[in-house]
Amino acid sequence: MSNDAILLYSTFLALLALVALTAAVGLLVYRLVKGPEAAAILEGRAVWLAWIVALVATVGSLIYSEVIHFVPCRLCWFQRIAMYPMAAVLLVGAIRREVQVKYYALPLALIGLPISVYHYLLQTFPSLEGGACDPSNPCSAKYVDIFGFISIPFMAGAGFIVIAVLLGLYVKDTNKETTIQ
């Protein structure tokens, strides 16, 4: 496959990540301005949206490794460990309308996010991990560089942020509607 084809695929995912990240920032600001009632605008859709983000991130990364043959580095694997389970957990939570799924998925997103941030910083400042490249599979190597700043950990980090905002701020814990007789 040509570099152009890989570039096209990466650009598509990068645009998705940018749109999702922008939306997440908008939702974050809206939540800060409106307070808890802001959650009403998404109602039960937040978990579904979070699932779609996790699903696209999961499938997108699998295509990178299994179709395009990028070999995931150590930090990539840590981010995969955080992202992949969410694609399953959030689907079950969304189908069952189990809003408490956020207590299972949110920690995964919050664990994955700092790893993505560190990985992105490592690509930007390779000297963070020493002055030389490990030939086997260095995490500092940039497999993808779209618009000069979007790499794979950037996209993963955007996914974690979007999921965290959706679950943390837009899922009302309605399962706590408990009446005591």
Next chain:
Amino acid sequence: MSKTQTKKQPSSRNLVYWIGGGVIGLGLIFLLALSIAGEPAVDTSIAFGEVTVEGENLPFFADPNAGDLAVGLTAPTVSGGDWMGNDFTIGPDGRPKILVLLAHWCPHCQADVPRIVDWIDSGGLPAQVDLYGLTVLTNRVRDGSTWPPQDWLEREGWTSPVVMDDEEGSAVSAFGLVATPLYVVLDGENKNLGRFSGEVGTSGLVTMANLALSSLEG
């Protein structure tokens, strides 16, 4: 005392919409991926050369902090060529040399190459010392923007002789590379004066040039 939990029942229509949306989105990504996978394979051989190695490989430079334990050993004679058909032999020709083993995808190599070019352009490389670049560990998927490495080096203004390593990594093994970039300083008899791993910057280049020159004094 008893508890009653109220829970909204999922609407099957909403469920279909959401899952349908997810499937359509995924389908688009899969289509894109399939179109990528269906493309003809790129000929990667243009990024590799033919290399012959005569003599014993230097031991792997496993721990740069411990210093180079292979100082004084004779490096093998390595012959190969660049992408324009020029052939070079790195062997005992009486001239001290600095070898730079570069991986195009390595950010530390990408950082050092312009420094090397500037240093040479400003007259930093002594006339008695030769400098060779060796493109090693070439891997298109790791960084398509610097592949093939000859395009990258030309963009950077590289003018020194280059030997392109083969797919088996003969030059990597010959000089005991464990990390990139790897610098190898050889005297005129191809004896290893010292190997340095990682970014060295201009000061490191000056140090290596002086080390190479010192072999002429002895």
